[in-house]
Amino acid sequence: MAGVNPLLAGLAGRCPNCGEGALFRGFLTVADRCEACGYDFSRADSGDGPAVFVMLIGGFIVAFAALFTEIAYRPPVWVHLVVFLPLTVVVCMGLLRPMKGVLLAAQFANRAGVSRHED
Template identity: 55%
Template sequence: MKAGPILAGLACRCPACGKGALFKGYLKVRPICEVCGFDLRAADSGDGPAVFIILIVGGFVAFLALYFQLNYTLPIWVHLVLWLPLTAVLSLILMPVFKSLLITAQYHFKASEARNSDTGHED
């Protein structure tokens, strides 16, 4: 049974079968799925996960900092102690998830590199 790309992505599983682990270690993509043998060497999310992390975690933490500053007027050192570690922890937690989501999305939508011969039209 083919796994849904969002569930497989959230679980950091193989985009083809949804069962095999996608990563070997923290962020290194396995060359081949151990369950279904799917070739994962072409999987490349590039800078996409980092961009999503910057936009989502950055926006979330900036909102929290502004909210607490406007409502409680915290000293600057409290902001540094609260938001810097929170930013680091959220980024580290979410990075594999976003990388996995982008790889499963690439597989699901059959993404490939653009070529000069590609016209964008189906023949």
Template identity: 50%
Template sequence: MPTPPPIPTGLRGACPRCGEGHLFQGFLALRPRCEACNLDYSSFDSADGPAFFVMSIVGLIVVGTALWLEVTYEPPMWVHALVAGTLSIGLSLMLVRPLKGLLIALQYKNKAEQGRFEP
């Protein structure tokens, strides 16, 4: 059976080997293993990768929106705070799970492991 493509598989939160099992148990916690193909998920670790990409993407969008809002409408500060807070929290929650799944699927596809010093 061929390995499914990592990008759509990871974004869906599916197993990186079979594409059918679920990767997550809860919002961000990984399951112990795939219920379809029995792949052990314990070796996968996305570390801070998803948080870095979420902060970068959300930061660009929020700052761009704040600049556009200021130049176009010149709203009071409470409007900026409301828009920036809502966008920051909403986009972060929307992006963190798919990006974590994507990084884990890419880690599986590329056989990425923790770096080790050669003896």
């Protein structure tokens, strides 16, 4: 497939090469290869990048919501704990897989796994 946008495919958890096969075999475990086109994912490694971006984005969303709630309604502390601790988990877990897919697809798009040795 020639018209596949690797970043959108990675965001959807699909193979950045063909856009059809699954990128993950578990929640965050990267598949060994694409079942549709056979592209090898063994060199793909996103490292800690997805976790950093998720902490920054999710932290901003939840901290803003908690601050807004505190200023607007002044609820007791237990309300913050009951509402915003689970919200933090849900937001971070919801963002982690798409963010990892995007970073793996960015590696594919920029050919980061291909080493260049020029002697």
